[in-house]
Amino acid sequence: MSTTGPAAPLAGDAASRATAAPVDAAARLRSAAYARLLVLAAIIGAPVSAAAYFFLQLVGMLQSWVYEDLPRAVGFATAPLWWPLPMLGISGVLVGLTIQHLPGRGGHSPVDGFNPGGVPKPVELPGVLLAALASLGLGVVLGPEAPLIALGGGLAVCAVRLSRRDVPERVGAVVASAGSFAAISALLGSPITGAFLLMEASGLGGPTLGLVLLPGLLAAGIGSLIFVGLDQLTGLGPVALAVPGLPPFAHPDIAQFGWALVIGVLAALVGSGIRWLATALRPHVERHTVLLTSVVGLAVAGLAIAYLAVTGHGFADVLFSGQAELGPLLQDGAGYSVGALLMLLVCKGLAYGLSMSSFRGGPVFPALYIGAAGGIVLSHLPGLPMVAGVAMGIGAMCAVMLRLPLTAVMLATLLLFADGLAVMPLVIVAVVVAHVVSAWLAPRQPPSSPPGDAGPRRPLPR
Structure with a gap:
């Protein structure tokens, strides 16, 4: 349902x-x-x-x-x-x-x-x-x-x-x-x-x-x-999605448009792998729901523990949706080594796929977090400022995991406040590439099932 x-x-x-x-x-x-x-x-x-x-x-x-x-x-x-x-x-x-x-x-x-x-x-x-x-x-x-x-x-x-x-x-x-x-x-x-x-x-x-x-x-x-x-x-504090305090971004250049193509392809590969893991596990979990959902929970915990043991960073980086942790990650990205960021991507991505296979929640915020972490990793390479990498990573991963490209562009743009408009052309290119490549990687649906069809629709309750 x-x-x-x-x-x-x-x-x-x-x-x-x-x-x-x-x-x-x-x-x-x-x-x-x-x-x-x-x-x-x-x-x-x-x-x-x-x-x-x-x-x-x-x-x-x-x-x-x-x-x-x-x-x-x-x-x-x-x-x-x-x-x-x-x-x-x-x-x-x-x-x-x-x-x-x-x-x-x-x-x-x-x-x-x-x-x-x-x-x-x-x-x-x-x-x-x-x-x-x-x-x-x-x-x-x-x-x-x-x-x-x-x-x-x-x-x-x-x-x-x-x-x-x-x-x-x-x-x-x-x-x-x-x-x-x-x-x-x-x-x-x-x-x-x-x-x-x-x-x-x-x-x-x-x-x-x-x-x-x-x-x-x-x-x-x-x-x-x-x-x-x-x-x-x-006085409990805000709960809206917002990441203030990022460095200013002037305008995109040719090299960054090249990176948009690369990020779009990489996001399609990573996101499709996460979705494949969740889709492959779900039928097995549904056969023994209570037992295997608990086993999956223990596996997610194990990934968080492994991340803490290897990197020294808190296991909150791997656990949770990433909504509250996204701002600190972007603002303190310089404090993460490339190795720690790669370990974060692996552990968070696997934990995301495992969680989707068994638990209940939404796919948006982990996609934002993984996309941002990937953008920070790639920003260590020449020709890619961190803000541009983060924006393209967020947009591309959202496009793959949600299959909603317009929403992906909107989320990445609004999330970055003043930098959002300047980086929007790059986000659009990365989102389009990620959306198209992920469609090629997705399993083919039967001709009788329209794209995105979720099966018989249940009428409203009376």
Whole structure:
């Protein structure tokens, strides 16, 4: 089951209608029903974004408690070398039991990326939440974006159905999309980035695209204000993706465009290898979910321990999504030797593939982190400034792992603030090369299955 594309039912409906009769988007935009839908989206944006904010804060608190406070509480000055082993073993047991026994199997598998699918039923939301907290909070190498999309869409539909039982399927799909926009946009740093992500992931198009995006953008804009207000009110700190303080980048040159080709090809090879590992392992894990998910968790812990033992850097570089660790990596990149960075790439990449095969979470942030680390490694070679290498690495790895090239360009550009516009041409070249090469490397789909098809689509819950 896939829960990452809440607008997919509407997309399928729009496609069927497009063959039957043209859609008068302008008339719908002027209708009173659409105005009411916009008001509903604005109302939904606030509580869903607040729920997303506290979910992200809870994940951060769990990580800090498990790897900092708990070791001190049992008598260690810092977490000992073996500490990730029991934590990720416990994570595997909890996630395995959730997948095996709770409705919805804890949400969609991150191996599937952001494929279209249905909104989780209300009874499935506890399983999605538990699997996400057990995965992310205990150190699994996945991000929070996929659970946020599922929870945001599911909570939005639940809120509407509490006030009105007979919600039309099309309205429910747009409301779910708005909830997902609100939940994910502040995390990615911009409502526009969230719009690109969900637009590409859901496969929406044609005259109905704007009709679906407007409620989502409205909910996301209000949600961003909620994130800012809650941050100031609680003092817990921001949870959005941001990397300030990077050195300025003037403009690209011919040598850097050559590096864009190289980085695109390398990202396609690395990302395809990670995806192959996750795809190959998943069927075996699903046969003995609880046992093998725990074994995979122990393997992820072993990679983190090996990295710490060899490089002396903390195992947090390998564990977790990389969201909180990305800024320090970029700002302190000079403190990592080339050997340490290569070890980081190997351990993080393997841990990423293992985590995707078994646990629940999103693929975005580990891809950002691995792409940035790869860019730092290559910046030690002539003709490639660090900022350009990082931007191209981030964009190319995101394009491979998400298969969403527009979103990849947007993420890499917005992440680098003032440098983003200057480096955008290089990012575009690297993303296009990575996207095309990875498509050539991917297994061929049967002719009857359209690209990106996730199988039968489950209708919205009633």
